[in-house]
Amino acid sequence: MPHYGVIGDGDITKLPNLDSFASLISRSTNGIGVHVVLGDGSFDFMGQYNLQEVSCKQLFVCQCLCALMILRPGGHFLMKLFDTFTEFTTGLIYIMGHLFEEIFIVKPVTSRPANSEKFLICKSLRSTLISMVGSCLPAPKSSIISTPEAGSKRHDTPSGSQKSHQLQANRNTEKTTTSLNKAEDDADKESCLDYDFELNITKESNPLRFMINYLSQVNKKLRNVISSSCRQKTDVLKVCPSEIMENDVKFMRFMRNMNERITTRQCIALSKLITFLKNPHLVEDRKSALRQSCLMKWQIPVQKRLQIPWPMTDGSRLTLNQYLLLADSRIPLPREYCPHTRLTSINKKDINDQKDWNGHHIGLVSAQPMLIYSRGSRNEDKLCTTDGDTWETLNEVIPDLQPRLPAGTLIWGRATNEYCSKTGLRKHALFVYDVLCIYGRDCRQLGYKERMKAVERMVSVVNFPDMKSSNIRVPPFVHLSQLDDYINGLLLFPLEHPQKYVRMHCFSDGFMFQPHCLLLVKHLKGELSKSVNRRTGELMDLSKNAIKSASDLPESGEHLFK
Structure with missing residues (x-):
């Protein structure tokens, strides 16, 4: 049954709604959490399909945040993505790779090959707790320091080697710094100023709790961007320093190969779509043979589709009504x-x-x-x-x-x-x-x-x-x-x-x-x-x-x- 949160509008980007939903899950599972979370959120991008990735980044952050709050240790998370080219999306995938044992990016055969839809699969949540984390914790104190010159940046990044898909901090460092770019209003007579958004994390801190707090603050920044009245609006361009991701050769190879493979198939599908649009009389004669070969490959018996039992669909409700009420x-x-x-x-x-x-x-x-x-x-x-x-x-x-x-x-x-x-x-x-x-x-x-x-x-x-x-x-x-x-x-x-x-x-x-x-x-x-x-x-x-x-x-x- 739907849950619209304490505010009542179902907006997942509002933290009070997330908190009330996490409280509901905690009560319903005795504080343990759920096994699987599915994130299938999207917007209507009619005429602006090239902006899907940029427009959905706050939604992606909040879906990840929700999953981290309500999953039990070892739980799994699946989220729908679109293009994965920007530093923001890549950084978010990189963070999730540290918090789960394995990550996959898959485009199912049931997904239309001509669009950019794909799915991020995160298996086995890593956690030092024995239950779900629950509601968002109060955000840790942060220091936002402006530099005197525009364009200057400072990154206190952990040194040393890091293994792909494993959260590992430098033993000699006690804080991680992530940069969020911010532009000021023209009324302040300043051009784009860059700030360093510092989050302190100690050796005893739980990485999962820390990332929940961090993503909560990222969401807060994104909400401020949307509600800003400045003519020259600011934006959050990345959630993870580029240097850290670039030093992880295995992760960069994974992202590059995935993007090239899926994009190549998408281009072929788009070319085929254009060809069929130009000639409506064309018929795809390989459909039946392709279906047979797929069923044989997957070892699925060839049979007619069966109706899914109620209440998964509305089609069989009448049967239940007749069984219980003997008629209407x-x-x-x-x-x-x-x-x-x-x-x-x-x-x-x-x-x-x-x-x-x-x-x-x-x-x-x-x-x-x-x-x-x-x-x-x-x-x-x-x-x-x-x-x-x-x-x-x-x-x-x-x-x-x-x-x-x-x-x-x-x-x-x-x-x-x-x-x-x-x-x-x-x-x-x-x-x-x-x-x-x-x-x-x-x-x-x-x-x-x-x-x-x-x-x-x-x-x-x-x-x-x-x-x-x-x-x-x-x-x-x-x-x-x-x-x-x-x-x-x-x-x-x-x-x-x-x-x-x-x-x-x-x-x-x-x-x-x-x-x-x-x-x-x-x-x-x-x-x-x-x-x-x-x-x-x-x-x-x-x-x-x-x-x-x-x-x-x-x-x-x-x-x-x-």
């Missing part, structure tokens, strides 16, 4: 998918007789649950029903409830109100009490605990701080015998009018809700029930023949989705 998404669900009959009255005598309720969990709710089905990311794609007969769009029933439910998800839950004491924000949230399928994955044959674990994994992905959408929550489930302890443990918060206190359940992200109703859900089969061990206080699963720990209960002892 607005046709009623089968009766076994409808919620249980809701209790309308229960007295104190019934509650006190807890033996009859040992097989139930208590979901703390405030109204009748409903079935909610998501068939897409838009609000219009969320359908709901309370009786299983009539389906309506969710935004028509509850306009302020806008959960980020993945497509192909059918849950049993309801809307509630939640409040953030820090910001005073009030918003709707969706409580999930059970699930039939998540993102097309059928969960009906799982036990109740496994189904709710799947919901928790989904919640950890779709919820993120400061989002405008409604949070999806897994409500607290309490055994009936522990209800008094739960209520007494709720935090008391004062009301403004009238002046009294209410008990609130608090979530880890600062939001809270007021529990004031009970939902009794039976999830154990037959004679199985729960009991509390008086000595340890642990919940035990009680059967006719034996007493077992709750963790030892087989899934066969739990109700499937009904």
Whole structure:
């Protein structure tokens, strides 16, 4: 599902968006990071294809920055490039070569040969950490020193030999200096002044953290260039001193051979394209033979293309809708998918007789649950029903409830109100009490605990701080015998009018809700029930023949989705 960052515009060049995205990845992976990052960003270059490389350099920097922040050690990164001729692009590739075990630049056979598209593949991230780096660290102090004469430059570069694709600093030096060229406004009556942008790095510094800080400052410089009102705009021409790259003979040979090989093929393809444009009646008679030889070379069986199973494509959504809903998404669900009959009255005598309720969990709710089905990311794609007969769009029933439910998800839950004491924000949230399928994955044959674990994994992905959408929550489930302890443990918060206190359940992200109703859900089969061990206080699963720990209960002892 899309993540647009804390600013909400999806701009990867804004560091607050990157920070919030890194925080989301950290929460979703328990701080470990992801295995693979793909960077496929680009712009519309209609009529300016020769400027693709220059125009995208800030995007390239930020995609690399994002990958370094969220990749786990040993992770891989793939990014789309265009031409690779300028010092800026070459320097960025050189830096990435130091941070990964191997780098490749590949133009796939599926990429149009006449354009400059190619892909940078970085394998096995080098890191001294055991997890992802995470959000951008505060930028280190830097000294920007102007020289009295225009055109003067100073580079404190490490001496000694360096191996290609290996980050190696001079043992006798404790800082690396990279030059960024800057031009001043004509109003200052100065021509182009060159500055030395110094970043100090000690022997104990982590190279990965250092490069994240460095690329963050490069991005900041590029943003200043774009937003500058000077008539003679400045620019960042390089991210790595030319002398260092030129001294690395192996890297320079790699870049030269790659550029020559891909450019030669591109020229041939362009010449062929021009020929076919001049004569529209020409036919490429080698296409079928080329296809056969490629399949034979790659040892791929010759067969018709098969449709990719949903949810990878939209084409098979109808199949899932017919399978789950037996027809159009607005046709009623089968009766076994409808919620249980809701209790309308229960007295104190019934509650006190807890033996009859040992097989139930208590979901703390405030109204009748409903079935909610998501068939897409838009609000219009969320359908709901309370009786299983009539389906309506969710935004028509509850306009302020806008959960980020993945497509192909059918849950049993309801809307509630939640409040953030820090910001005073009030918003709707969706409580999930059970699930039939998540993102097309059928969960009906799982036990109740496994189904709710799947919901928790989904919640950890779709919820993120400061989002405008409604949070999806897994409500607290309490055994009936522990209800008094739960209520007494709720935090008391004062009301403004009238002046009294209410008990609130608090979530880890600062939001809270007021529990004031009970939902009794039976999830154990037959004679199985729960009991509390008086000595340890642990919940035990009680059967006719034996007493077992709750963790030892087989899934066969739990109700499937009904």
